[in-house]
Amino acid sequence: MSISWADSYVGQLRALAGDRTLMFVGARAVVRDNAARVLLIRRSDNGQWALPAGAMELGESIADCAVREVREETGLRALRVCAFALYTGPDFTSTNMYGHTYQVFTTAFRVEEWDGELTRMTDETTDAGFFPPQELPTPLSGSVVETLADLDVFEQTNRLILK
Template sequence: MASISWAESYVGQLRALAGDRVLMFVGARAVVRDEAGRLLLIERSDNSYWALPAGAMELGESIADCAVREVWEETGLRAKAVTPFAMYTGPDRTITNMYGDTYQLFVVAFRVDEWDGTLLTTTDETTNAGFYPVGEFPAPMSGAVEETLADLAAFEATGRLVMK
């Protein structure tokens, strides 16, 4: 899988055409755990926050393919099986990023059930990565991590997709 630049991405091209309008951002977020139950976190190169692997869906791929691709691009790991467990949608999910661009998010969170490969700690999109025990996460942390983990716990307890 080859990485593409922001300008080449679907959202990057749409942003160039739309100017400062609010855009819909469709994306995926992935929870990857190792055999010890530690959580994979990446340090994002754009804002230095620690986060889950995540990003925007491209034309021609499914939302599950997006999750698999984002894990690959940001960690070098190959997600071999994924399960959706939460959807984050609605006007309360509207954000303005550090570049001043505003998006209403539609994000699907996936649990990575099987993966292989060797973790890369530095990629085009990350400056560090590692597996961390719950409660021992590095800072600063993306606000989405705790909510996503709570929703995964709810999904695993009930088997019901979390819809927000």
């Protein structure tokens, strides 16, 4: 059961902070199947295909955030995750479709083990599916290609990506 945006930590903070730029701490997850296809969700708010992702809530770790977001957006249970990239710099500041500006601090995780049945529609998604990395659907969130490229580098070097 997911909480509403207004009841979330970021939603409550936005209500207090008004228009100023906020720091947004979140996680995104790369889930792959046995055929090395990547799981993408189609977001209900903007229609873009994206990796499962979202904001960390008070009282949870960033890894727990990734696990929760995968569950909320796909129905799958992430059993084991590994952080491979941190996106933290000023280049990750943007204004969303609601006019809210955030500097995002995102940790990207590789889901190393998962189980369950894929739920294609949730409160936050209108579709979900596994896609070959060379045949990703459109419109595609800007973070997907960069995250998958960074995962390739991590898997070749075993070094955390810091941006």
